[in-house]
Amino acid sequence: MSRCKGSTMSSAMKYLSKSINTSILVSLKNGSMIRGILKSYDNHLNLILDNAEEIVTTPDGPTSSKIGKRVLIRGDNVIAISTSKIEEEDEV
Amino acid sequence: MSRCKGSTMSSAMKYLSKSINTSILVSLKNGSMIRGILKSYDNHLNLILDNAEEIVTTPDGPTSSKIGKRVLIRGDNVIAISTSKIEEEDEV
Amino acid sequence: MSRCKGSTMSSAMKYLSKSINTSILVSLKNGSMIRGILKSYDNHLNLILDNAEEIVTTPDGPTSSKIGKRVLIRGDNVIAISTSKIEEEDEV
Amino acid sequence: MSRCKGSTMSSAMKYLSKSINTSILVSLKNGSMIRGILKSYDNHLNLILDNAEEIVTTPDGPTSSKIGKRVLIRGDNVIAISTSKIEEEDEV
Amino acid sequence: MSRCKGSTMSSAMKYLSKSINTSILVSLKNGSMIRGILKSYDNHLNLILDNAEEIVTTPDGPTSSKIGKRVLIRGDNVIAISTSKIEEEDEV
Amino acid sequence: MSRCKGSTMSSAMKYLSKSINTSILVSLKNGSMIRGILKSYDNHLNLILDNAEEIVTTPDGPTSSKIGKRVLIRGDNVIAISTSKIEEEDEV
Amino acid sequence: MSRCKGSTMSSAMKYLSKSINTSILVSLKNGSMIRGILKSYDNHLNLILDNAEEIVTTPDGPTSSKIGKRVLIRGDNVIAISTSKIEEEDEV
Structure with missing residues (x-):
């Protein structure tokens, strides 16, 4: 299953992998926009941002x-x- | 399971596969419309778009x-x- | 699992199978109605429509x-x- | 798993099984009410109705x-x- | 898995098991309240009620x-x- | 899997385990607040409350x-x- | 599967692990903000907070x-x- 999951999420994961330590802008379902330095992520798209600002x-x-x-x-x-x-x- | 998933998503996946490097228009649940060049996707319908515009x-x-x-x-x-x-x- | 899934979705799948290449009317949760020629589907009810119009x-x-x-x-x-x-x- | 699913859905499935070819009234989350002759169903509660009317x-x-x-x-x-x-x- | 599911839902299932053939009041996410005689249930909390009234x-x-x-x-x-x-x- | 589930829910489960037979206050997504004596729970956070009041x-x-x-x-x-x-x- | 889950949630889990016994601010989907001392968590992001205040x-x-x-x-x-x-x- 880990192999399956790994492959199905690869587009999003590769995108995030390349964005590590760079500034990203995240739009959320509640209408807010968050900008910060991407420090980490996982395959649920959980994100760790440094110096985050709305x-x-x-x-x-x-x-x-x-x-x-x-x-x-x-x-x-x-x-x-x-x-x-x-x-x-x-x-x- | 990967075989199972692969087959169940095949319609959507084939559609996206044929649209790689072309311009697509995506309508989102929050009411916005995004246009961009499809660069990548996965079977959750996560999409990577280049030169995206709302x-x-x-x-x-x-x-x-x-x-x-x-x-x-x-x-x-x-x-x-x-x-x-x-x-x-x-x-x- | 594919056997299980296959059987549980059979009513919807048979319905869609019989509607291939015919015009269908789809009502969506955002309140819109889409009409088009059904070209393909999968068991998530993802639909491919040709000549779609709202x-x-x-x-x-x-x-x-x-x-x-x-x-x-x-x-x-x-x-x-x-x-x-x-x-x-x-x-x- | 199919055995598991089969047993967990049995109440709903038995109910629908007994209602085949009879008129049922379905209330939906968008507030609408649909009446029709139940022709088929599956264990996601997908329903096929004939002569449906709102x-x-x-x-x-x-x-x-x-x-x-x-x-x-x-x-x-x-x-x-x-x-x-x-x-x-x-x-x- | 069936053993797992069985144990995780036991509180709700025992509650419903004891309420069979008695009158229950169900509050729904759309804001409505339904009262009826509980005839059956399953572990998705699907309920069969007789003589139901809003x-x-x-x-x-x-x-x-x-x-x-x-x-x-x-x-x-x-x-x-x-x-x-x-x-x-x-x-x- | 039961072992996996057991461990992932352990924080919530331990919390509820210690609250058995005591009064708890539950805030719900529909905006209401329910107070009652916790009699039972399961790992979906289904709760059985006695003498519940809104x-x-x-x-x-x-x-x-x-x-x-x-x-x-x-x-x-x-x-x-x-x-x-x-x-x-x-x-x- | 436990190994799979463990790895997929690792970013969020490591973040929470480092925040144990410190004050965190949690923003919720209903629009409220909760501050408290993080005492425990699990991989559903269930959180146990002490001295919580809105x-x-x-x-x-x-x-x-x-x-x-x-x-x-x-x-x-x-x-x-x-x-x-x-x-x-x-x-x-």
Whole structure:
């Protein structure tokens, strides 16, 4: 089963593996956006972020408020994760 | 079990397999629409999109805003995925 | 397990099997109605529809708008699927 | 596992087994009520109904509108199923 | 696994076992309250109730309306079940 | 698997084990608060409470209304359970 | 399977393991924030907190109200957990 799970999650896992120690932006099902340095993850998409801050969009543009030096986000809340880094190689 | 999973997901997986490196439009449960180039997927319908942008419908027509060079969408948020490409062969 | 799964889903699977290449109407949990030609399905009720269009009910009656030549609908969004075809034989 | 599943679902399955080819009323999580002749079911409570109609309660009493000659309802939308038939024997 | 399942659900199962053929009040996630005679159940908390009626609280007190001679309630809608019967022995 | 399940739920199970026959306060996902004597539980967090009452907060302070001598709460509705008892020993 | 589960949850589990006996802030899906001393957890993210208090943000700043000396939070309600402690070593 571990082999099965490993392979089925590989796209998400490879994506996260390449994003370790970089800044990612996480959008959550409750409507909030969290930015932080990805320190760790697991195959439920649980995420450990350092220097996490919530991004709030206001009429004057986005502002951020700190929410913790190290934050655990439970994976089932995640809608999407974005990063500005695109690898040269195609094999995600 | 991997054989079992593989067969049960085959329709969705074949669809996504044929859409690799093409532009797809993803509608999500939170009401948003995301367009991007499909780079990878897995059998939870987790998707990796490049040059992703959110499509917002306004009274003046649809507009788009960039959301990241490479985005991971967690599969359980997906309602539907569309593409304009229909294969000639019937066997999806 | 595949034997178990196969048998438990048989009613839905037989229904969909008989509807291949016919027009079906799918009602989704977000309130939308999608009509299209069923090309493929799997036992999560993931559906592949060709020439899919969304049916919107207006005061002037139902109207439709195209949403893609080939659309994948994630099965967990489905409330119901209807077709106008009733087989003569009773064994669904 | 099939033995396990079989036994755990027996109450619901026996109920549905006795209702085959009779009219049932299904209440769904989206608030709608569907009436139809039960033709088939499986242990996810997926239901196949013939001559299905939606029952809408108006100030003038309930009205019904046809929704398809044969309808598949995905079991996870079901709240309750009722029938007017009570078997004489006690063993449901 | 059947042994495992059997033991994990034992509290709920014993409770329901003692309530067979007695009147129970079921509160559902959609906000409704259903009262009826418990005829059967399974370990998903699927319930078969006879002479089921919905209890509606009005400014003039609770009123009830019949909803079917025999009703199947899908277990995942259940919030709580109450009964006025307390067994003398402590071992639930 | 039973060994696995047993160990993964041990924190919650030990907590509930120590609370048997004491009064606990349960907050549910529908916003209600239930207080009662914990008589039994299982590893889905299904709870059997005696002398259960719903706690309603009003402008004049909390009031309570009885909801049953013995109540079964389905575990998936539970947000949190509190008790005023702290064991001396640290090993929860 | 226990080995599989153990490894898949390792990021979240290691995070919680390092936070034992420290104050953590838990944000829940119902919008509330709970602060308390983490005493125990399991791999469903069920949490046991001592001296738990709910943090409410008011126009005059955050206030807190006690909710129990020892509280069990069901893991599926958790959105995120934060702590102010960052370990020196990188291996989360």
